[in-house]
Amino acid sequence: MKATVVTIGDEILIGQIIDTNSAFIAKSLDKIGIDIHEVISISDSREHILETLKRLQNQVDLVILTGGLGPTKDDVTKKTLCEYFEDQLIVDEKVLAHVTELIEGFYKRPISQMNKDQALVPSKAEVLFNKVGTAPGMWLKKENTVFVSLPGVPYEMQHLIENGVVPKVIEEYKRPFIIHKTILTYGQGESLVAERIENWENNLPEFIKLAYLPSPGRVRLRMSARGTNEQLLQKAIEENTDSLSKIIGDIIVGYDENETLEVILGRLLTKNKMTISTAESCTGGKIAQLMTSIPGSSSYFKGSIVSYATEVKAEVLKVPQALIDTYSVVSREVAIEMALGVQKLLKTDYAIATTGNAGPEKGDSPAELGTVFIALATPYPAPDNIICEEFNFGQPREKVIDRTVNKAFGMLQNEILKIR
Amino acid sequence: MKATVVTIGDEILIGQIIDTNSAFIAKSLDKIGIDIHEVISISDSREHILETLKRLQNQVDLVILTGGLGPTKDDVTKKTLCEYFEDQLIVDEKVLAHVTELIEGFYKRPISQMNKDQALVPSKAEVLFNKVGTAPGMWLKKENTVFVSLPGVPYEMQHLIENGVVPKVIEEYKRPFIIHKTILTYGQGESLVAERIENWENNLPEFIKLAYLPSPGRVRLRMSARGTNEQLLQKAIEENTDSLSKIIGDIIVGYDENETLEVILGRLLTKNKMTISTAESCTGGKIAQLMTSIPGSSSYFKGSIVSYATEVKAEVLKVPQALIDTYSVVSREVAIEMALGVQKLLKTDYAIATTGNAGPEKGDSPAELGTVFIALATPYPAPDNIICEEFNFGQPREKVIDRTVNKAFGMLQNEILKIR
Numbered sequence: 001m002k003a004t005v006v007t008i009g010d011e012i013l014i015g016q017i018i019d020t021n022s023a024f025i026a027k028s029l030d031k032i033g034i035d036i037h038e039v040i041s042i043s044d045s046r047e048h049i050l051e052t053l054k055r056l057q058n059q060v061d062l063v064i065l066t067g068g069l070g071p072t073k074d075d076v077t078k079k080t081l082c083e084y085f086e087d088q089l090i091v092d093e094k095v096l097a098h099v100t101e102l103i104e105g106f107y108k109r110p111i112s113q114m115n116k117d118q119a120l121v122p123s124k125a126e127v128l129f130n131k132v133g134t135a136p137g138m139w140l141k142k143e144n145t146v147f148v149s150l151p152g153v154p155y156e157m158q159h160l161i162e163n164g165v166v167p168k169v170i171e172e173y174k175r176p177f178i179i180h181k182t183i184l185t186y187g188q189g190e191s192l193v194a195e196r197i198e199n200w201e202n203n204l205p206e207f208i209k210l211a212y213l214p215s216p217g218r219v220r221l222r223m224s225a226r227g228t229n230e231q232l233l234q235k236a237i238e239e240n241t242d243s244l245s246k247i248i249g250d251i252i253v254g255y256d257e258n259e260t261l262e263v264i265l266g267r268l269l270t271k272n273k274m275t276i277s278t279a280e281s282c283t284g285g286k287i288a289q290l291m292t293s294i295p296g297s298s299s300y301f302k303g304s305i306v307s308y309a310t311e312v313k314a315e316v317l318k319v320p321q322a323l324i325d326t327y328s329v330v331s332r333e334v335a336i337e338m339a340l341g342v343q344k345l346l347k348t349d350y351a352i353a354t355t356g357n358a359g360p361e362k363g364d365s366p367a368e369l370g371t372v373f374i375a376l377a378t379p380y381p382a383p384d385n386i387i388c389e390e391f392n393f394g395q396p397r398e399k400v401i402d403r404t405v406n407k408a409f410g411m412l413q414n415e416i417l418k419i420r
Numbered sequence: 421m422k423a424t425v426v427t428i429g430d431e432i433l434i435g436q437i438i439d440t441n442s443a444f445i446a447k448s449l450d451k452i453g454i455d456i457h458e459v460i461s462i463s464d465s466r467e468h469i470l471e472t473l474k475r476l477q478n479q480v481d482l483v484i485l486t487g488g489l490g491p492t493k494d495d496v497t498k499k500t501l502c503e504y505f506e507d508q509l510i511v512d513e514k515v516l517a518h519v520t521e522l523i524e525g526f527y528k529r530p531i532s533q534m535n536k537d538q539a540l541v542p543s544k545a546e547v548l549f550n551k552v553g554t555a556p557g558m559w560l561k562k563e564n565t566v567f568v569s570l571p572g573v574p575y576e577m578q579h580l581i582e583n584g585v586v587p588k589v590i591e592e593y594k595r596p597f598i599i600h601k602t603i604l605t606y607g608q609g610e611s612l613v614a615e616r617i618e619n620w621e622n623n624l625p626e627f628i629k630l631a632y633l634p635s636p637g638r639v640r641l642r643m644s645a646r647g648t649n650e651q652l653l654q655k656a657i658e659e660n661t662d663s664l665s666k667i668i669g670d671i672i673v674g675y676d677e678n679e680t681l682e683v684i685l686g687r688l689l690t691k692n693k694m695t696i697s698t699a700e701s702c703t704g705g706k707i708a709q710l711m712t713s714i715p716g717s718s719s720y721f722k723g724s725i726v727s728y729a730t731e732v733k734a735e736v737l738k739v740p741q742a743l744i745d746t747y748s749v750v751s752r753e754v755a756i757e758m759a760l761g762v763q764k765l766l767k768t769d770y771a772i773a774t775t776g777n778a779g780p781e782k783g784d785s786p787a788e789l790g791t792v793f794i795a796l797a798t799p800y801p802a803p804d805n806i807i808c809e810e811f812n813f814g815q816p817r818e819k820v821i822d823r824t825v826n827k828a829f830g831m832l833q834n835e836i837l838k839i840r
Contacts, residue, residue, distance in 0.1 A: 011633055013456040014600065015447025016642070020438050022461070027435025036433040037468075039461035041442070044631070048457075071611045072632045073621060107609070114611045153634070155819065180434065189527070191491045191534045201493065211464070212492045213431055214573070222436065278726075284712025285705030288726040292704025295780050295817060303732040306698075306708040306724035308717070312766055316723070316736075346732055360715050397715060399575070 001175050002060040003029050004038045006052060008067035008077055009152060012041040021066050021157055028161050033175035034062065035226075044068055049080045058144045061173070064165065067152030069135040071114040077149055078120065078138075085140055087122040092136065095119040095127065099134045125149075128164035132156050137164050177230040181237045183221045183244060184254040184264070186413070190214040193221070196248055205236055218253075218261075253413070261409040262290045268416045269300035274349040274379070276412070278304040279317055279342035281329070282356035282372060286405050302346045307338065310364050313355075317341035330355050330365035332388050335373035339386060343377040350415070351377040352408050356393075358400040370394040372404045376411050387411065421595050423449050423482035425459045426472060428497055429572060432461040441486050441577055448581050453595035454482065455646075464488055469500045478564045481593070484585070487572030489555040491534040497569055498558075502542050505560055509540040512547050512556065519554045545569075548584035552576050557584050597650040601657045603641040603664060604674040604684070606833070610634040613641070616668055625656055638673075638681075673833070681829040682710045688836045689720035694769040694799070696832070698724040699737055699762035701749070702776035702792060703824050710825065722766045727758065730784050733775075737761035750775050750785035752808050755793035759806060763797040770835070771797040772828050776813075778820040790814040792824045796831050807831065 005025050011017045022039045029036060037060050042048045044067075056063050068077030082089055096119035103111045118134040121127055128137030128148070133156035138149045148165055150157045169175075185193060190212050194201075201210055207227050213220040223240060225233040245252060254264045269276060278287045288304035291297055307313040310329050314321050319337040327333040335355050343351035356372030357363060375388040389411065393403040425445050431437045442459045449456060457480050462468045469488075476483050488497030502509055516539035523531045538554040541547055548557030548568070553576035558569045568585055570577045589595075605613060610632050614621075621630055627647050633640040643660060645653040665672060674684045689696060698707045708724035711717055727733040730749050734741050739757040747753045755775050763771035776792030777785060795808040809831065813823040 010629070010631055010644070011642070012443070012459060013446055014450040014644070015443040015445070015456075016600075016602075016633070018438065018440050018443045019459075023432070023435040023438045025435070026433055030434040036435075037463075039432060039439075041459040043457075070632060070634070072614045074629070074631045109612070112611065112615055114614060180436075182436075191532065192529070194492045194534060195532055209430075209494070211430055211494045212490060213437070214490070222431070224430070224434070280705075280708075283709075284717075284721075285700075285708030285724055285726060288700075288705030288728075289703075289709045292726070292728055293818070293821070297704075298728055298783055301704075302729040303736070304705055304724070304726035304728075305736075306705060306712070306726065308708075308712055308724075309722040309766070312723040316725075316765065345736065346729070363718055398713070401713070 001034050001062065001173055002037045003034045003062040003064060004040065004056050004060045005036065006056070006063060006065045007039075007041040007152070008044055008049060008065060009041070010043050013043055021152065021154055024154070024158060025064050025066070025161055028166055029062075029064075029169075030178060030180075032166060032170055033178050034169070035178075044074055044076055046076055046080045046083070049077065050084055053084050053147065056145065057142065061145060062169070063145060063147045065147065065149045066157050069149065069151045071118055071134070078122070081125075081138070081140065081147070081149060082122050085122055085124055085142060087124045089120040090123045092119050092121045092127050094129065095121070095136045098129075098131075102134060128160050130156055130160055131163075132159045139164075139168070176226055176228050177233055179225045179230075179233045179237055181223045181241055182255065182259070183223075183241065183252055184218065184256075184259050185221065185248060185251040186218045186253045186410070187251050188219070190219050193219050193248065193251070197221075197244065200240075200244055200247055204240060207233070208236060208240065260290075261406070261413065262294055265409060265412060265416070266291070266294045266297055266300060268413070270296075272416065274416070275300050275302050276350040276352070277302050277342045277346035277348040279338040279351065279353040280304055280306050281308060281313070281338070281354055282358045283354045283401055283404050283408070284308060286401060287352060287354070287408055290405065302348050305342050305345065313338060317345070328365035328367060329363075330357050330367035330371055330373065332373050332375075332390060335375035336386050336388050339375035339377040349379040350412060352412060353377075354404050354408060356400065356404060358397045359395050360397060368392060370400055372400065374404060374408050374411060376408075376415060378415055387415070421454045421482065421593055422457045422480040423454045423484060424457050424476050424480045426476070426483060426485045427459075427461040427572070428464055428469060428485060428487040429461070430463050433463055441572065441574055444574070444578060445484050445486070445581055448586055449482075449484075449589075450598060452586060452590055453598050454589070455598075464494055464496055466496055466500045466503070469497065470504055473504045473567065476565065477562065481565060482589070483565060483567045485567065485569045486577050489569065489571045491538055491554075498540065498542070501545075501558070501560065501567070501569060505542055505544055505562060507542040507544045510543045512539050512541045514549065515539040515541070515547065515556045518549075518551075522554060548580050550576055550580055551583075552579045559584075559588070596646055596648050597653055599645045599650075599653045599657055601643045601661055602675065602679070603643075603661065603672055604638065604676075604679050605641065605668060605671040606638045606673045606830070607671050608639070610639050613639050613668065613671070617664065620660075620664055620667055624660060627653070628656060628660065680710075681826070681833065682714055685829060685832060685836070686711070686714045686717055686720060688833070690716075692836065694836070695720050695722050696770040696772070697722050697762045697766035697768040699758040699771065699773040700724055700726050701728060701733070701758070701774055702778045703774045703821055703828070704728060706821060706825050707772060707774070707828055722768050725762050725765065733758060737765070748785035748787060749783075750777050750787035750791055750793065752793050752795075752810060755795035756806050756808050759795035759797040759808075769799040770832060772832060773797075774824050774828060776820065776824060778817045779815050780817060788812060790820055792820065794824060794828045794831060796828070796835060798835055807835070
């Protein structure tokens with residue numbers, strides 16, 4: 001079964017927003033064995049929508065459209081669907097009752113004509129009821145293709161994919177199995193990894209496809225197996241994961257598809273019953289935020305002192321003022337004291353500290369733009385109690401912050417991996 | 421001039437990664453007056469790439485392809501381009517010298533055949549030299565369409581768009597002007613805003629298109645004017661912005677296209693010479709991270725205590741243990757003490773505190789999943805020195821965190837706006 005995802009809205013075409021809906025839809029459909037043929041973004045225009053519907057007609061089995069269902073004039077999807085299906089809009093009474101309740105009951109406003117129009121749907125559409133918003137989903141079939149139109153608001157779209165589209169597809173269509181397995185490696189580049197596993201890759205069975213997903217410092221390898229015999233696929237994936245581990249086990253750090261460094265670190269800290277805190281200047285709390293984005297992080301992450309102002313470094317983290325005066329806030333000496341300071345204050349095994357000139361302007365230090373010091377305090381006795389590295393990540397600001405976070409996680413990971 | 425952006429890579433089609441490249445490219449091209457017709461993601465397959473190149477041939481003037489240029493077997497873009505252009509790969513000596521220097525000089529490894537192959541380009545291609553990576557950009561023309569192939573690594577792609585594609589397009593093509601103006605409103609929903617400005621919207625000139633971009637608590641209105649006379653467009657945009665301000669001036673909070681709440685707050689705090697700090701539990705440092713993502717934020721943001729563990733609330737923020745024992749960490753009483761605690765510790769005018777059960781499991785408190793308390797300490801004497809609100813944001817975890825951040829910014833904004 002083949003599907004194409006179509007996002008309708010000029011805001012994507014002018015680059016004003018990043019399309020996150022498509023990834024969610026693609027992932028949800030992939031999970032149930034649907035092959036995503038294309039992901040497309042088109043403009044809020046009648047002509048462009050019609051042209052796209054015609055092109056996709058009978059090319060794929062399922063077309064998921066999002067966007068253009070709002071109450072305002074720039075939203076033309078519903079009218080255009082009517083035109084394509086030679087249909088007309090009728091009031092869906094259940095949707096109208098829901099919209100009325102939402103506006104009058106929840107928002108305490110009189111319902112307007114614009115609100116009421118949200119309950120209009122093409123008469124040929126099967127309505128996918130939207131419990132969490134005003135625009136319903138619509139399921140329309142023409143010849144060999146089903147067209148599903150969903151609102152573009154992410155949580156409404158997600159609700160309808162999970163509770164409307166996916167259950168209906170599972171019930172009505174036969175699909176093959178698709179199994180993905182991601183192997184996360186750390187510390188070697190894409191081409192070096194490719195050279196090491198060349199023989200292994202050449203011996204993969206036809207039904208397994210391998211993809212390389214490189215990002216700074218790490219490469220994710222993804223095997224995708226597709227076929228009708230789930231057990232066979234599962235077995236082949238397992239065997240090939242085992243044989244791969246024998247070749248590059250030294251750089252494999254995880255296997256979960258969604259596994260980020262913060263997830264891996266969380267697992268390593270939990271396993272070793274270790275705790276961590278951070279003292280963040282140039283990263284402004286981003287390390288803390290990523291660590292706490294993981295459910296269960298409260299068992300190892302105790303907290304952070306975001307010491308953005310120099311006086312917070314001195315007063316809360318107890319970095320000696322003389323050190324700041326002598327070396328400036330962006331220095332090895334200050335980074336080390338920040339890490340030791342927060343480690344002591346929050347009583348944790350490890351502590352990460354960051355201080356740097358993220359730019360675009362120089363701050364309270366004469367250090368070059370892009371200069372960053374990362375210190376890591378450990379539970380070991382001196383001189384192993386502290387590690388500090390200096391980097392220059394250049395510009396712009398966001399890059400400096402992101403690289404600092406990534407390097408800090410890398411330094412912590414290297415340290416914790418030594419325990420095992 | 422019309423362009424289509426094509427991203428090549430299965431990782432997008434299975435939803436493993438979110439495509440951020442396309443938004444960057446679209447924004448860069450839009451800025452120089454190029455009309456983005458479509459944004460497409462397709463698979464790493466020869467057939468699909470060929471089919472897409474054929475479809476776009478002469479439909480648009482410019483096709484930007486990203487991805488599929490890596491050294492590994494799953495990358496087929498270069499070979500497929502050769503096939504489409506009836507061409508062959510030749511070694512580009514300048515690129516080869518650069519790749520050699522990068523691998524042997526920077527990475528200190530002997531160069532492999534796989535590395536050397538990065539310097540192969542179709543003989544008909546004009547090479548866009550990639551200073552920051554190994555895969556060069558390629559500019560190929562067939563009939564009325566230029567096809568540009570770029571690497572998919574974001575910073576390499578960005579470098580080539582900014583230093584290769586955009587300057588070349590500006591030099592070689594005549595383009596119309598496109599001017600966007602975004603008006604950021606806060607506090608009223610999309611349909612209410614639409615009703616208030618209906619007359620104004622109906623009177624917009626033909627060449628100005630209006631779009632509504634709703635997100636929780638706010639609606640961005642975007643006018644896009646397109647034409648050949650830049651002055652005329654500019655004037656029309658200004659006049660219509662003025663007339664709009666007269667109608668909904670009470671809810672307009674900013675005008676910058678990229679203006680987020682943290683940018684607006686930064687401007688308001690700077691204008692009023694006020695400082696802020698945060699004490700974050702359930703938001704885990706996200707408010708601090710967003711605030712410090714703004715250049716110049718050090719003039720108003722002093723720092724944050726991310727008090728994830730209960731003992732940090734007690735020991736660093738000095739929340740009385742008795743209060744925690746009586747009301748639990750997720751309570752109005754604790755939120756208030758956290759805000760007052762960090763305000764005092766970091767000596768700031770305002771202080772935001774968050775505490776809640778973000779889920780998916782209940783933590784150190786019996787409060788319902790999704791329950792959040794947000795407290796805001798102000799510079800005013802009691803009882804106006806503190807505001808605290810309770811919310812339930814349901815689940816999942818990410819939604820709870822994001823809504824908490826948004827509400828906290830909203831509460832702060834409402835308070836600061838009272839000053840003017």
